[in-house]
Amino acid sequence: MSSSTETAPNAARRRAMEAFAAADTQALLAAWQRIAGRLEASALRGPEAGLIMLRGRIGGGGAPFNLGEASVARASVRLASGEVGHAMVLGRDAEHARLAALFDAGWQRADWRGRIETEVIAPTLVALAEADRLSAEETEATRVDFFTMLRGEDD
Amino acid sequence: MYVAVKGGEAAIANAHRLLADRRRGDASVPALTLEQIAGQLALAVDRAMAEGSLYDPELAAMAVRQARGDLIEAIFLIRAYRTTLPRFGNAVPVDTGRMRIERRVSATYKDLPGGQLLGPTFDYTHRLIDPSMTGDVPVEPPLRRARTDAGCPRVTDILGQDGLIEPDQPDDREPGDLTREPLEFPAGRDLRLQALARGDEGFLLALGYSTQRGFARTHPFVGEIRIGLVDVEVEMPEVGFPVTIGRVRLTECQMVAQFKGSAKEPPQFTRGYGLVFGQSERKAMAMSLVDRALRADEFGEERNAPAQDEEFVLAHSDNVQATGFVEHLKLPHYVDFQAELDLVRRMRRAQATQAAASDESASGDDREAAE
Numbered sequence: 047m048s049s050s051t052e053t054a055p056n057a058a059r060r061r062a063m064e065a066f067a068a069a070d071t072q073a074l075l076a077a078w079q080r081i082a083g084r085l086e087a088s089a090l091r092g093p094e095a096g097l098i099m100l101r102g103r104i105g106g107g108g109a110p111f112n113l114g115e116a117s118v119a120r121a122s123v124r125l126a127s128g129e130v131g132h133a134m135v136l137g138r139d140a141e142h143a144r145l146a147a148l149f150d151a152g153w154q155r156a157d158w159r160g161r162i163e164t165e166v167i168a169p170t171l172v173a174l175a176e177a178d179r180l181s182a183e184e185t186e187a188t189r190v191d192f193f194t195m196l197r198g199e200d201d
Numbered sequence: 202m203y204v205a206v207k208g209g210e211a212a213i214a215n216a217h218r219l220l221a222d223r224r225r226g227d228a229s230v231p232a233l234t235l236e237q238i239a240g241q242l243a244l245a246v247d248r249a250m251a252e253g254s255l256y257d258p259e260l261a262a263m264a265v266r267q268a269r270g271d272l273i274e275a276i277f278l279i280r281a282y283r284t285t286l287p288r289f290g291n292a293v294p295v296d297t298g299r300m301r302i303e304r305r306v307s308a309t310y311k312d313l314p315g316g317q318l319l320g321p322t323f324d325y326t327h328r329l330i331d332p333s334m335t336g337d338v339p340v341e342p343p344l345r346r347a348r349t350d351a352g353c354p355r356v357t358d359i360l361g362q363d364g365l366i367e368p369d370q371p372d373d374r375e376p377g378d379l380t381r382e383p384l385e386f387p388a389g390r391d392l393r394l395q396a397l398a399r400g401d402e403g404f405l406l407a408l409g410y411s412t413q414r415g416f417a418r419t420h421p422f423v424g425e426i427r428i429g430l431v432d433v434e435v436e437m438p439e440v441g442f443p444v445t446i447g448r449v450r451l452t453e454c455q456m457v458a459q460f461k462g463s464a465k466e467p468p469q470f471t472r473g474y475g476l477v478f479g480q481s482e483r484k485a486m487a488m489s490l491v492d493r494a495l496r497a498d499e500f501g502e503e504r505n506a507p508a509q510d511e512e513f514v515l516a517h518s519d520n521v522q523a524t525g526f527v528e529h530l531k532l533p534h535y536v537d538f539q540a541e542l543d544l545v546r547r548m549r550r551a552q553a554t555q556a557a558a559s560d561e562s563a564s565g566d567d568r569e570a571a572e
Contacts, residue, residue: 136447
């Protein structure tokens with residue numbers, strides 16, 4: 047996901063945004079109510095539904111081509127405390143995009159960052175890694191182990 | 202003179218009401234949920250997404266349900282839906298080399314790095330209808346095995362190292378987009394792949410099959426098929442870096458075909474490429490066969506088969522366009538047909554008059570001969 051050329055703050059924010067995009071909407075809502083309480087926020091843009099054109103590469107590694115579109119939702123918000131947050135998530139869940147943008151803004155507050163990390167980012171990434179591991183292990187069980195049949199011609 | 206005729210409003214309204222009832226089926230049977238369709242008819246949903254050219258499993262499940270399982274109708278609904286939404290931008294090209302593998306097989310290398318992972322495949326099943334499908338017999342959970350954390354490089358990257366297979370041509374030019382600009386021929390390979398990725402599976406399957414039967418000379422091997430999840434990364438100008446916004450399931454097929462070489466190129470394997478939304482192995486394979494066939498000019502191959510004819514393939518691969526033009530024939534053509542009917546009558550009269558005239562002169566000749 048994150049490349050090493052990025053500056054550390056960008057890499058940290060990127061990791062956080064990716065976790066918010068992968069998180070469950072209901073879990074985000076509950077966490078936001080716990081962490082932000084009644085802090086006001088205003089919508090700068092959206093939440094709104096739209097499309098992103100997905101691209102492949104010819105042969106896997108060549109020139110890009112347009113593969114087809116995907117549904118996305120995006121939002122930008124400003125917290126009453128001034129921070130601006132942005133989000134785009136795959137799918138049509140506008141509430142997910144709104145909450146992800148709120149969390150992107152909230153993450154920029156030094157006083158909330160720790161709680162957001164422990165209550166939202168870390169659990170989301172752990173759950174994602176666990177689901178990936180389960181799927182990988184199920185796939186692994188279908189690996190073909192070839193063996194060679196010995197023939198009796200040498201006897 | 203053209204006389205416009207109106208009518209049928211009540212019939213249409215009643216027909217749609219009847220359709221809604223028939224779509225729902227027996228009301229005493231529970232309605233299908235979207236989770237059931239996306240979860241248990243997943244490959245139908247994948248096909249609707251691929252040919253609808255819009256990745257959204259829940260939306261595709263809605264379309265399949267609304268279309269009573271008619272997938273081309275569902276694809277039509279999805280295409281219509283996408284025209285109502287703004288496009289926010291383009292994703293960074295997906296990196297299939299970093300796919301989270303759910304299935305990966307090669308027909309060319311037994312012991313390739315990463316190995317052969319069968320995944321949830323119909324291959325090697327007996328194709329006998331299972332009597333347990335009448336009920337809901339509990340299914341055993343999948344077995345698990347600890348993951349050996351070796352990478353899973355694309356087979357073409359492995360072969361490529363020996364120079365025996367044509368390499369990818371890295372390039373970052375902006376690809377053409379047939380949803381924005383009408384397709385013109387000859388089309389670049391980027392546009393061809395876009396058209397094939399959304400093309401009708403049945404049409405591409407038949408064309409791919411035709412290349413195997415001799416209508417375009419290729420002797421292909423499946424270098425690799427891989428199915429799995431890839432990250433969707435989008436460059437977000439608001440923050441100034443790319444962000445992964447989710448994952449999509451894709452099927453990729455690398456077809457390799459022998460090439461005897463030319464003045465410029467040594468003998469090597471050339472490639473056809475397939476990349477499709479969802480788990481769509483047949484489609485990805487057919488796409489890669491057709492992609493390779495359409496590259497005939499690049500390799501100085503004679504173009505004499507349908508699968509090599511770019512205009513024939515690309516102008517007829519879209520099933521929404523095809524069904525629109527074929528199915529419009531059932532709509533009222535009363536005036537057109539009246540005009541043609543009139544024309545046929547006049548032609549008949551003319552023919553009858555001509556026949557009568559020639560009969561008369563022929564019988565005149567007979568009389569002369571008799572006299």
